[in-house]
Amino acid sequence: MTCVAFYAPMKSPHSVVPSGDREMARNLMQAIGQRDGVDVDLVSELKIYDKAGDEARQADLRQQAEAEVDRLIRDLPRDTELWVTYHNYYKAPDLIGPRVCAALDIPYVQIESTRAYSRLTGPWSGFAQAAHDACDAARVIFYLTANDLITLERERAGTQTLVHFPPFLPAVRLPEASTLSGPMLATGMMREGDKLRSYEIIAETLAHLTGDWQLDIAGDGPARAQVEALMAPYGSRVRFLGQLDRAALDKTYRAASLFLWPGVNEAFGMVYLEAQAHGLPVVAQDRPGVRDVLLGDGYPATEVGTKALASLVMSLLHDPGHRATWGANAREMIANTHLRPAATARFWSAVAPHLKGSR
Structure with missing residues (x-):
């Protein structure tokens, strides 16, 4: 032994x-x-x-x-x-x-x-x-x-x-892949500091989106009131799911179209691995730590800035084939390395x- x-x-x-x-x-x-x-x-x-x-x-x-x-x-x-x-x-x-x-x-x-x-x-x-x-x-x-x-x-x-x-x-194997057909998904603790800043960036990004979009947010915490205020201008387009247990969060991943989380000062972020394991394209900012766990080779994190985030979100929402290819490649990366x-x-x-x- x-x-x-x-x-x-x-x-x-x-x-x-x-x-x-x-x-x-x-x-x-x-x-x-x-x-x-x-x-x-x-x-x-x-x-x-x-x-x-x-x-x-x-x-x-x-x-x-x-x-x-x-x-x-x-x-x-x-x-x-x-x-x-x-x-x-x-x-x-x-x-x-x-x-x-x-x-x-x-x-x-x-x-x-x-x-x-x-x-x-x-x-x-x-x-x-x-x-x-x-x-x-x-x-x-x-x-x-x-x-x-x-x-x-x-x-x-x-x-x-x-x-x-x-x-x-x-885990020893990949979870069930997402259908890539539901709302966008964001998930993170709601607290002051870097997490709240990520939510602020999401709110700023949503202002640049056009067309019919939906965003689900999973998470809770002491800054929930501030996060809800940030998202209030978008009304029913943004839905708060609260703190989810593992089974409920996995179900949410399986229905989402993409994962949106800027990643302000994230060491790396386990949620990025979870999202990609389900085959979700990830829209994040190009930051140290974050870039280390995201799919490369043509699918990088976007530059820091809300207009760049919004542009990538729109391209993914309007192109199901792009989402599917990105998601399949992300799952392969997770299976091989993570x-x-x-x-x-x-x-x-x-x-x-x-x-x-x-x-």
């Missing part, structure tokens, strides 16, 4: 608060554990996250991390052959894994780690340095987007290996030479 220690400093996979980070952590544990003879253990649920740059909070989190390091050095099973940390960055550095691994001689790897040199001064300076130190300790760093690779490659530590790890869906079996194979191919038991 190969025992793997797993840790996510920003948010535990067992958190009761839904988020993309929680889902990705859960998916990673499943993907890593899909190999025969592998046991993945969530070894700590200590949340090390400072949203505001509060030095007192950072000091308190460091004290908690010290206690957790002592506990794990004492109690971690001695047959642990690998440690995996998900999402190490300046607001949520891994203060635990590198020290435990050094003490117990366990190979240490990271998935989705970033180096933010602009944060080495200012209120997060200590946490940013800790995140860099954790990066340096990793034998393998799996990066999800080309944007993350820039600084990881520039500051690569020693013989450290950097491996592209495309985001993936927790399902769980591909993620499992890519992970173990990279880390197998570093396993403690293989040395």
Whole structure:
């Protein structure tokens, strides 16, 4: 049995608060554990996250991390052959894994780690340095987007290996394809900041559309009133579906004609993978992270700007053949690169030479 220690400093996979980070952590544990003879253990649920740059909070989190390091050095099973940390960055550095691994001689790897040199001064300076130190300790760093690779490659530590790890869906096969005959679909949490800005861009885009169109919006949150106000000028053309469970959301994907989500500051966005798995053309802005998970080769994200988004929407709505071709190509891309079996194979191919038991 190969025992793997797993840790996510920003948010535990067992958190009761839904988020993309929680889902990705859960998916990673499943993907890593899909190999025969592998046991993945969530070894700590200590949340090390400072949203505001509060030095007192950072000091308190460091004290908690010290206690957790002592506990794990004492109690971690001695047959642990690998440690995996998900999402190490300046607001949520891994203060635990590198020290435990050094003490117990366990190979240490990271998935989705970033180096933010602009944060080495200012209120997060200590946490940013800790995140860099954790990066340096990793034998393998799996990066999800080309944007993350820039600084990881520039500051690569020693013989450290950097491996592209495309985001993936927790499925072994594609879902049922969309009929591409229903309303457009947008889905995203309704909260202040980047999500609300994406909804603002959608509202601005709709103003440029002509003809008979419909938009369904799946999602809810504290900024729902603002989103509803943004869409009020379009009356019944925009329908709010609320927060949908997985079965209901899949049904909505299967009926939509295209997926519209600008993607303001999205790390990558699992909804893009879900939409494309159902064969939906995706209309999004050409942004770092977003472009990494969208179909290329003639079907790129459009340039940043609402008129460009509207032009692409109109071309898709008026050409069913274009939608069908785009959708079929998107499904092929997801099947080849963004399902769980591909993620499992890519992970173990990279880390197998570093396993403690293989040395």
